[in-house]
Amino acid sequence: MKRLMIWLPLALFLGALVLFAGRLMQPDDHLVVSKLVGKPLPVFTLPPAASDRAGLTSAQLATGKPRLLNIFASWCVPCAAEAPQLMALKQAGVEIDAIAIRDARPDVDAFLSRWGNPYTRIGLDARSGVQIALGSSGVPETFVIDGQGHIAHQHIGDIREDDVPKLLALLERAK
């Protein structure tokens, strides 16, 4: 017993060392992933965020066909950066709905006329309530929604060019 106690500190330290080394090799990604992936969308109804697009309700996202739900804001720079990729997805026949976070209609209109409008419907989430309900932690984020209105995948951050085929594959799989 005494021998065990004598070597215990070294054993604990070696354990900690392994832990530290593991973390150094695989640093924290600082991403907070929504726990709702694989679960149904929360129920919500949002007013229109843009002059020429309708608002958005959760029921409109469960139409039997997989689609994308993009979380964006007119004040967010990466959201403008991912606009071409969203356009490309739209051209590939993907239906994209959006939620604009903490935004105002004139700002959203200006943003869309400048960077393009790939969205079918845009809901306005002025106080981030639906964003929080979705478990989303920032802008931009993109959710893949399957035909039954379940969240199939969450893409955190802006969509890069090489993410486009990945999202297309995920949409295919969500059918």
Place this chain on the structure above:
Amino acid sequence: MMRILAFLALLLAVPVHAQTALPPALYADRQIADPALEKKASELMATIRCLTCQSQSIADSNASMAGDMRSEIRQRIMAGESPEHIRGWLIERYGDWVSYQPTAAPILWPLWAAPLLLLALGAFLMRGRLKRGEKR
């Protein structure tokens, strides 16, 4: 690579993020009139981790999303929801990560057991140092 070097520097400042121009949500920085409810809300807010500045509670953060979460929490408290229910609702969305107060999830059992185990181990070690039952 972050080259802003800081030494034991408190991140006293909020980097000027692109943040919305909208004014803060109604109850982001406004207290509930009833002090008892406000106390409940502020105690909860102090234990919810901010999603944008990840080392602060939403009570201390100036991020707009933290403000929205504070407003959401105050409004739910006013509607009669219990703080633990709101915490549970947030954990359902963001996982155990969002609560600075560790939950009772099985993966956290060892954490809660740690102090007791350490005390027991210490008492065991100490036992050998004391003379027992010897009175003069």
Place this chain on the structure above:
Amino acid sequence: MIAEAGLAALWFAAALALLQLALTAFGLAGGKSDLLGAVRPVAVAQGVLTAIAFIALIALFLRSDMSVLLVSTNSHSAKPWLYKFAGTWGNHEGSMLLWVTVMGLAGAAVALFERALRRDTHMATLGGQAAISLGFYAFLLFASNPFARVTPAPQDGQGLNPLLQDPGLAFHPPTLYLGYVGLSVAFSFAIGALLTRNVDASFARAMRPWVLAAWVLLTLGITAGSYWAYYELGWGGWWFWDPVENASLMPWLAATALLHSVTVLATRDSLRAWTVMLAVVAFSMSMVGTFLVRSGILTSVHAFAVDPSRGTFILVLLAFYIGGALALFGWRVGAVREGAQFQMVSRETMLVINNLLLTVILGVVLIGTLYPLMTEAFGHKVSVGPPYFDRVAGPIALTLMLAMAVGPLMRWRRDQAGVVARRIAVPAAIGLVALVTLALTVGRTIGVLPFAGLVIAAGVGVASLAPLWKRNLLRTPLFTWGMVIAHLGCAVSVAGMAADSAFTQEKLVAARPGDRIDAAGWTIVFDRILPIAGDNWTALQADMTVSRGGGTPVAIHPQSRFFTTPPTTTTEAALLTRWNGQLYIVLGQEADQGRWQLRIWWKPFVTFIWLGGALIALGGVLALIGRERRGWQHKWRGRRVEA
């Protein structure tokens, strides 16, 4: 030229550390004891060289020599001189140079002033110190050279992070580092004692002043850091249980335990292996803390230069030194007899309880800090924050306070429970009065922990003075005074913490200039808001006059400051200190229609937290002077008798 001289001094110092290690190794193990004569001069020379290197870096910062990479990336010629000076250690390389300088100077001090230790143990200790220094020299020279030049030299520097431009930077990091690194002396003592199989009371007496000195500095550093965070962050909090704060607390907890166990070893020649273990743990915690902070493996509010490759380097150092020391411990300590057993009712029992509880708190803080790393290895992200640490460490710390009240009133070896009960009767009665008063006045409106904290602080505050009862205060030894004041400081600090958490009143308002705000008995008149310009910032300043109960109005000026390089906004809270608390006002963002968001706190007795910290450090200083003076007196008398 200065940079090259500094670098050369560092290389020479490193070479001397290698020489020092070789001399002690061959001298002790190889039986060439004539080599040992050179060890002390080498250690002193090494200390001098590190100081030269450090002074060189300070000179480069003061002269704003932009051809030095470190200066150009962290300083600016237009900065006030204080921040040029303090900016020397306001960055990774400079702070690591401070680290090795403290290590070198501590080694030199051990070589020069240590007289009580057996010669072979003394030499082995210096060998240990050299071995640790070598690793950090390597880290500095190969991975964080502070003297590297840059060509072409830029016109001017990028400036010090504006957040650091505070007098706190001049005081907090150096004291903390002196404490952290000062513990390396205790570590080296432990290595020396294990190598030369010399763990006994005289070893403990020799080690005690070094531990005390490091502990005092650590206490000051933490106290200063806590106050800095409190007034700068603008959140009204003074401790956040953030990983970086925990990293500074853990060495302090270990050092506090060590301070008490070393007394048991010095007085009763017991707890030998345990004391050696604590000496190893204390500095190990300093190194682990440095690793956690510099490698960036934990997220923290305290921004640090984070670099995984440097993290790897420090990790190797950790593996080498801590692993080596613990292996040496396991290998050698079996032969160390733990010493005499104790009677149940005795001061040594209380000191063992002190060690037990401090170690449990240390364990809890360590586990809580690392737990998110462990769960993430299983793909599960969790957070461990203030609610956990408060709930777990709080009750243990309060129990520890009770032991602290009783311990000094007990005799060594054996005491009688009835007699001790009589000695503790008055403090216990005071505690009871506090309990009843609080129960009748604030009752259930405050939490259990703050309630218990206030009651215990009252009782322990009185109990801590009890050892002076019926004594001639002038003839009471200085180290007894030290103990009394340090223990009183603990009670004062706990009272401040409990009062802050129980009675703080917060008010959030959106106010317009001209508005009158009533908060926590204060009347705050928001006179106006206007832009002002500082050295390298502009600010929006709110002018307010505050008064309480018809008293004289006082002007205060909370600010919101804007820096352009890098673009940051900081809040400069306005603090108004009264004997019974602090008024704390933060100017927030503009809300709407010309109204400004204000955060107002009245924090009763919050200053007691840091006042207590200062008392604890003062107690340490008195104990140190008292012990040293007695040592000299003994020596002097001994010499006179011989003559």
